[in-house]
Amino acid sequence: MHDPTSACLPPASGGDPVGELRRQARLVGDLGQRLEAVVRSLPRDEATAGWFGPARDALQYAVDRERARLGREGARLEGLRIQLEYAADQAAAVLSLPQTLPSRGGAP
Amino acid sequence: MTARISVGLGAGVATDELDRVGRVLHTAAQNCHEVAVRIPPLRTGASVGRDADLWEVQGAVRQSIEQFDALARALRTAAALYDTAEQTAARTLETVASQLAAAAGLLLSRLGIVLLPGLLAAAGRVALVWGLVPLAQREAVVAAVGHGVDRLLPALSEPALLETLRVMLSLADDAALGTVGVPPVLVGLLGETGLGLFGIDTAALAVAGLAALSGASGVDPVRIDRAGSDLRRGGETRAIEPPGSLADRVGRIPEAATPIVIERYTMPDGTPHVEVYISGTDAHAPLGGEQPWDMASNVAIIAGEESSSVQAVRLALAAAGVTAGTSIVFTGYSQGGAIATLLAESGDYRTTGLVTVGAPSGAFPVRGDYPAIVIEHREDLVPVLSGIRRDTTAVVVRGDAFPDGPPPGGVLAAHELERYRRTASTADAHVSATLSAAVESLPRPALAGERSAYTATRMARPPS
Numbered sequence: 001m002h003d004p005t006s007a008c009l010p011p012a013s014g015g016d017p018v019g020e021l022r023r024q025a026r027l028v029g030d031l032g033q034r035l036e037a038v039v040r041s042l043p044r045d046e047a048t049a050g051w052f053g054p055a056r057d058a059l060q061y062a063v064d065r066e067r068a069r070l071g072r073e074g075a076r077l078e079g080l081r082i083q084l085e086y087a088a089d090q091a092a093a094v095l096s097l098p099q100t101l102p103s104r105g106g107a108p
Numbered sequence: 109m110t111a112r113i114s115v116g117l118g119a120g121v122a123t124d125e126l127d128r129v130g131r132v133l134h135t136a137a138q139n140c141h142e143v144a145v146r147i148p149p150l151r152t153g154a155s156v157g158r159d160a161d162l163w164e165v166q167g168a169v170r171q172s173i174e175q176f177d178a179l180a181r182a183l184r185t186a187a188a189l190y191d192t193a194e195q196t197a198a199r200t201l202e203t204v205a206s207q208l209a210a211a212a213g214l215l216l217s218r219l220g221i222v223l224l225p226g227l228l229a230a231a232g233r234v235a236l237v238w239g240l241v242p243l244a245q246r247e248a249v250v251a252a253v254g255h256g257v258d259r260l261l262p263a264l265s266e267p268a269l270l271e272t273l274r275v276m277l278s279l280a281d282d283a284a285l286g287t288v289g290v291p292p293v294l295v296g297l298l299g300e301t302g303l304g305l306f307g308i309d310t311a312a313l314a315v316a317g318l319a320a321l322s323g324a325s326g327v328d329p330v331r332i333d334r335a336g337s338d339l340r341r342g343g344e345t346r347a348i349e350p351p352g353s354l355a356d357r358v359g360r361i362p363e364a365a366t367p368i369v370i371e372r373y374t375m376p377d378g379t380p381h382v383e384v385y386i387s388g389t390d391a392h393a394p395l396g397g398e399q400p401w402d403m404a405s406n407v408a409i410i411a412g413e414e415s416s417s418v419q420a421v422r423l424a425l426a427a428a429g430v431t432a433g434t435s436i437v438f439t440g441y442s443q444g445g446a447i448a449t450l451l452a453e454s455g456d457y458r459t460t461g462l463v464t465v466g467a468p469s470g471a472f473p474v475r476g477d478y479p480a481i482v483i484e485h486r487e488d489l490v491p492v493l494s495g496i497r498r499d500t501t502a503v504v505v506r507g508d509a510f511p512d513g514p515p516p517g518g519v520l521a522a523h524e525l526e527r528y529r530r531t532a533s534t535a536d537a538h539v540s541a542t543l544s545a546a547v548e549s550l551p552r553p554a555l556a557g558e559r560s561a562y563t564a565t566r567m568a569r570p571p572s
Contacts (some may be wrong), residue, residue, distance in 0.1 A: 024150055031143050035169070038139045043129050055186070062179055063133075066172045070140070073165045080161055087155075 018092045025084035032077035039070050127541055130183035137176035144169045326396065326404030327413050328566050330420045332427065335366040335561035348559040351383060354481065354547060355533035357463050361441045361525060364390035364401045367417070368424040368562040373553035381435040381460075381551050382428060386421055388442030388466070388525065400566045401443060409446045410468060410493070418447050420564035422456075428560065430457065435551055437461035441525050442490055445469055445482075452476060461550040462502070465528040468493045474500040479549035483532060485509035487522035503546045505538075507531040 042063050147166040151159040336344025348371055351357045360383075362369045367387040375381045389406055393399035400416035408415035430436060436457050440448030445467020452459040453476060462480040466488050474480045480502035484491045487509045509522035509531070521527070535543060 024152070027146070027150060031146060031165075034139060034143050038136050038143075041132060041136055041139075043132055059129075059179065059183075062175060066136075066175050069168055070172055073168045076161055076165055080158055083155075083158060 018088050018095065021084050021088035021091060025081050025088060028077050028084060029081040032074050032081060035070050035074040035077065039067050039074065042067050126183045126187035128539065130180045130187070133176045133180040133183070137173045137180065140169050140173045140176065144173065326408030326415045328416050328568060330400050330416045330423065331565045331567055332420050332423045332562045335563050345558045345560050347556050349556050350553040353536045354463065355529055355536055357439045358465055358529045358532040361385045361439060361444065362387045362561060364388065364399070366561040366563050367401050367444070368421055368564065369559060370424060370428045370562070371557050371559045372428060373557035374555060375435065375551065376554045379435065381553050382430050383437050383439065384421065384425065386438070386440035386444030386447050388444050398565050400564050406443050409443065409450065410471060416566045417443060417564070418450060421447055421451060424562040432456065433458055435460045437463070437550060439463040440467060441465045441528065442467060442523065446472065449474060465532065466490050466523050474502045479546040481505065481543070481546050483507065483528060483535060485522045485527065485531065487514070489520065490523050503542050505535050505543060507534060
């Protein structure tokens with residue numbers, strides 16, 4: 001179960017691009033989970049199975065449309081989270097490279 | 109399989125379902141809002157592509173919020189409108205149906221006058237032929253008819269048929285007025301949908317009058333006695349905890365042998381409070397005999413008369429020291445539910461609650477400023493007998509008597525008190541703001557009280 005307060009984390013301290021990207025990835029992942037929870041909570045067909053008529057069909061159509069929309073946006077947020085994790089990994093890899101390049105012609 | 113429960117105000121529309129789905133959508137809108145407000149800080153400008161994606165997510169989530177809010181509003185409005193609109197529509201349909209019934213009655217009575225000589229002649233021939241049929245074949249015909257009736261009886265537990273019967277019973281008086289020549293338009297004005305001068309109570313009054321002519325009166329005086337063997341102290345009294353749930357209340361309804369149970373409590377503020385439980389009809393009681401909880405009392409109640417059973421409850425309440433200022437909750441089953449409704453609405457008591465199960469009380473309005481809960485089974489014939497439910501502020505709970513399929517035999521199986529206790533238990537667990545509000549509004553004594561049971565005996569009216 002996701003921590004509902006995690007999306008309220010304070011901003012990371014400046015000067016740590018890797019930490020900042022990972023923090024953003026966590027926030028985006030948390031928002032994606034929230035949207036998934038909303039999608040799961042929406043009434044399914046069987047919740048209104050005892051009703052009938054065009055109003056019931058219209059309600060179910062509208063709810064299904066929002067379910068699809070939020071499902072799509074949840075997937076988009078998951079894609080963003082993966083992008084941010086990847087960017088953080090790349091940034092970490094760049095930072096871990098040797099800071100001094102070998103001098104030209106310095107070697108015997 | 110669990111029993112399906114629906115809760116509605118007044119006419120019995122399942123407005124709690126509309127409310128429930130509306131609440132789910134409202135919560136979905138709130139949760140989406142939580143997501144939407146957290147997206148802008150994530151657009152840092154570090155990546156144009158990611159920022160654009162976040163824009164789109166935010167826009168889409170906001171669209172969903174608007175949709176959920178609109179749907180939740182629509183459902184709330186529908187729930188509110190259902191209670192008034194359905195009653196209005198039902199009343200309009202009933203007016204039209206009442207005029208049609210009167211027209212049919214008028215037509216049949218006229219046809220009857222024309223066809224009567226022929227019908228009498230035909231009946232005479234049938235009787236003659238019947239007398240000529242050998243005994244063995246006559247018995248075979250009777251057995252076949254009986255078999256056909258046995259096959260028809262289970263249909264009387266079909267909810268759709270029972271709803272139709274409810275309407276037809278409400279129209280019986282209109283057809284009768286038409287039969288005696290009252291014009292259909294006038295019937296609409298005089299009947300339940302118009303001035304209310306004629307209704308199902310009029311038809312029941314006619315039945316009660318016929319029963320009285322045959323010596324079975326449902327309004328004869330009664331005597332009550334405290335149940336129990338300790339006569340020196342005027343019967344037994346024992347300590348009892350206050351009722352804790354709907355199922356608990358239904359479980360306290362007595363058998364017809366001791367049809368009245370009264371529990372006396374003291375409320376936290378020191379004022380007295382009384383719970384009265386009233387039993388259903390004694391199915392084995394002879395019509396108009398010593399047992400006041402019989403069919404004669406049933407008919408008298410539906411006719412709006414002070415039946416022997418109603419008199420008995422009044423006497424028991426007086427014996428228990430109930431005054432016009434005593435807080436009182438009426439709980440009744442079947443005939444007891446009808447008595448409970450009548451007394452709760454009589455204005456003679458300070459009613460603080462009403463709970464009925466399987467009661468033929470549709471013809472009695474419930475307009476008081478107290479929580480009222482009516483529990484009915486969709487397959488139960490008895491509540492149908494009082495016709496269309498009208499003019500009530502009660503919370504109507506309709507449940508399935510047979511969640512696992514109907515049992516074999518027994519037309520009135522859906523009317524059994526034990527099945528109603530189970531349905532009340534399901535209602536206790538049912539999530540419904542309307543029902544919960546009504547249950548929470550019932551008085552809650554803090555301490556244990558005293559329970560007394562009463563028997564009742566009908567006394568034959570001395571010949572005048």
